[in-house]
Amino acid sequence: MIDLTPLTRATRWHPAELVFWLLPVAGYFLLQDNLVLLTQIAITALFCLSLDLILGFAGIVSLGHTAFFGIGAYAAGLMAAHGHGDPLLGLLVAGICAAVAGFISSLLVLRGADLTRLMVTLGVAMMLYELANKLTPITGGVDGLQGMEIQPLFGSFAFDMFGKTAYWYAVGVLFVMFVIARRLVHSPFGLSLKGIRQNVGRMPAIGAPVNARLAAVYTIGALYAGIAGALLAQTTQFVALDVLSFNRSAELLLILVLGGSGCLYGALIGTIVFMTAHHFLSDMNPEYWQFWLGLLLVLIVLFARDGVMGGVRRLGALSKGGAKA
Amino acid sequence: MTYALQTTSLVKKFGGFVATNTVSLNVEAGARHALIGPNGAGKTTLINLLTGFLEPTSGEVILNGDKVTHLAQHQRVKRGLARTFQINRLFADLTVLESVVMAVNERLGLGARFWQSVGSHTAAVDEAVELLERLRLLDVAHETTRNLAYGKQRLIEIALALAAKPSVLLLDEPAAGVPTIESRELFETIAGLPREVTILLIEHDMDLVFRFADRISVLVGGAVLTEGTPEVIAHDPKVKEVYLGEAICD
Numbered sequence: 423m424i425d426l427t428p429l430t431r432a433t434r435w436h437p438a439e440l441v442f443w444l445l446p447v448a449g450y451f452l453l454q455d456n457l458v459l460l461t462q463i464a465i466t467a468l469f470c471l472s473l474d475l476i477l478g479f480a481g482i483v484s485l486g487h488t489a490f491f492g493i494g495a496y497a498a499g500l501m502a503a504h505g506h507g508d509p510l511l512g513l514l515v516a517g518i519c520a521a522v523a524g525f526i527s528s529l530l531v532l533r534g535a536d537l538t539r540l541m542v543t544l545g546v547a548m549m550l551y552e553l554a555n556k557l558t559p560i561t562g563g564v565d566g567l568q569g570m571e572i573q574p575l576f577g578s579f580a581f582d583m584f585g586k587t588a589y590w591y592a593v594g595v596l597f598v599m600f601v602i603a604r605r606l607v608h609s610p611f612g613l614s615l616k617g618i619r620q621n622v623g624r625m626p627a628i629g630a631p632v633n634a635r636l637a638a639v640y641t642i643g644a645l646y647a648g649i650a651g652a653l654l655a656q657t658t659q660f661v662a663l664d665v666l667s668f669n670r671s672a673e674l675l676l677i678l679v680l681g682g683s684g685c686l687y688g689a690l691i692g693t694i695v696f697m698t699a700h701h702f703l704s705d706m707n708p709e710y711w712q713f714w715l716g717l718l719l720v721l722i723v724l725f726a727r728d729g730v731m732g733g734v735r736r737l738g739a740l741s742k743g744g745a746k747a
Numbered sequence: 748m749t750y751a752l753q754t755t756s757l758v759k760k761f762g763g764f765v766a767t768n769t770v771s772l773n774v775e776a777g778a779r780h781a782l783i784g785p786n787g788a789g790k791t792t793l794i795n796l797l798t799g800f801l802e803p804t805s806g807e808v809i810l811n812g813d814k815v816t817h818l819a820q821h822q823r824v825k826r827g828l829a830r831t832f833q834i835n836r837l838f839a840d841l842t843v844l845e846s847v848v849m850a851v852n853e854r855l856g857l858g859a860r861f862w863q864s865v866g867s868h869t870a871a872v873d874e875a876v877e878l879l880e881r882l883r884l885l886d887v888a889h890e891t892t893r894n895l896a897y898g899k900q901r902l903i904e905i906a907l908a909l910a911a912k913p914s915v916l917l918l919d920e921p922a923a924g925v926p927t928i929e930s931r932e933l934f935e936t937i938a939g940l941p942r943e944v945t946i947l948l949i950e951h952d953m954d955l956v957f958r959f960a961d962r963i964s965v966l967v968g969g970a971v972l973t974e975g976t977p978e979v980i981a982h983d984p985k986v987k988e989v990y991l992g993e994a995i996c997d
Contacts, residue, residue, distance in 0.1 A: 429866030
């Protein structure tokens with residue numbers, strides 16, 4: 423009989439994963455002055471996770487993923503600005519709004535090949551940006567959406583000025599969403615997505631409805647992005663028009679490539695590396711920091727195709743080989 | 748007479764070019780039917796019409812008595828029509844077991860399950876293991892597909908098709924690119940498939956065709972030139988003319 427453990431390996435958590443999830447706890451105690459930055463990292467990590475689901479696992483390229491982030495941010499922002507300030511309710515509504523938008527746009531996005539997808543996603547995000555820009559009475563336009571009042575989390579943890587509640591809230595949501603994504607990618611559904619990415623032409627021949635699967639994952643990705651957007655709105659109590667900007671989509675793609683797409687930890691580690699580098703580089707060199715970021719990106723794409731996580735895997739393989747020898 | 752797969756006056760035009768010209772094919776249930784023809788005869792187009800990759804300009808495709816002409820590929824697979832590809836179309840970075848489990852999942856309707864892990868769906872895994880055993884792939888079950896020799900990869904092609912538990916199996920040059928010794932082995936495996944699986948074989952190697960098939964259709968210029976038992980085809984002067992210079996049989 424053959425050993426079937428490789429198929430169930432993913433159900434157990436690797437010790438390195440547990441260590442990784444202790445980082446946010448350590449971060450809280452060691453970097454008390456930087457909680458705002460750490461909160462931003464957690465939110466961006468969730469956003470990046472959502473892109474990883476659709477690009478890294480299902481192979482759908484997108485240059486307009488902020489569309490869903492922005493929808494989530496505005497949905498949560500408008501709820502809180504109109505007297506429905508419960509954070510979890512806001513997250514739920516934002517997620518649903520983004521998921522509905524994701525499902526509808528999936529019908530367009532799935533029609534074409536990669537270039538079409540890039541253009542359609544970009545176009546949808548641009549339209550939403552201008553819509554939010556024009557609808558000043560609702561969104562606040564370029565001035566941003568103000569007047570949000572977020573109620574205490576679970577009715578008892580108020581969002582304090584040091585950002586402690588905001589931090590634990592963002593990290594907690596990220597963790598829960600990560601656990602769900604982790605189950606998803608190791609399920610039969612996740613396996614079929616890998617199959618689609620690796621050989622889309624073969625999948626119908628084994629009886630898989632490719633478009634239905636892609637629409638499902640695109641909708642889930644949109645839901646994740648919407649929740650990330652809502653987190654940003656709620657923790658900053660403000661929605662800037664910038665949540666729908668092209669820059670944010672492009673940056674997200676960069677982060678995912680940096681971390682290594684097609685691997686959930688790639689999205690998380692990419693975000694940590696990018697945001698930290700961004701923080702220090704823009705401190706040292708406020709005007710030209712993008713130069714160094716650009717250089718980093720070029721080097722990564724040329725020499726470490728699969729990002730930080732790819733490098734980690736190769737190191738792991740090397741050390742295993744070394745141990746055998 | 749029950750037919751597993753039929754076409755009635757199937758026509759496919761690409762602009763002004765007629766790739767498939769009123770083809771009426773009848774494949775008996777349980778048959779080992781071969782489709783031969785020179786390059787450019789329209790074999791691939793016909794396969795694409797049968798599997799639903801292309802829609803015909805006119806005519807019907809009938810699978811086990813039901814019209815499937817306008818069904819999508821994956822729906823035809825669900826109704827028992829599976830195929831292999833002339834050039835491997837595999838999942839390079841999945842292991843052999845993962846690939847086959849994925850295909851079994853689809854047949855069992857588990858492909859959209861998103862909560863329990865792949866390994867916890869034991870019915871699918873057990874079936875995949877059984878299939879690998881049958882095709883003598885068990886020893887490479889955990890190998891990544893891209894690391895395997897071409898001959899082994901050809902077997903995965905067949906395993907993926909068999910995972911659909913087809914009633915009709917289309918084999919598009921299963922031995923293409925495989926060294927002769929390995930191709931014998933491959934055909935032994937195919938010959939060992941249960942008789943309730945109807946096989947339509949497209950093959951260039953005439954030696955293999957005449958040893959394997961009990962019925963042969965000859966396709967030329969998009970139309971069926973003739974059809975019959977191997978003996979009849981082997982002695983048909985029209986066929987000899989088409990294959991001028993090729994040794995059909997000695």
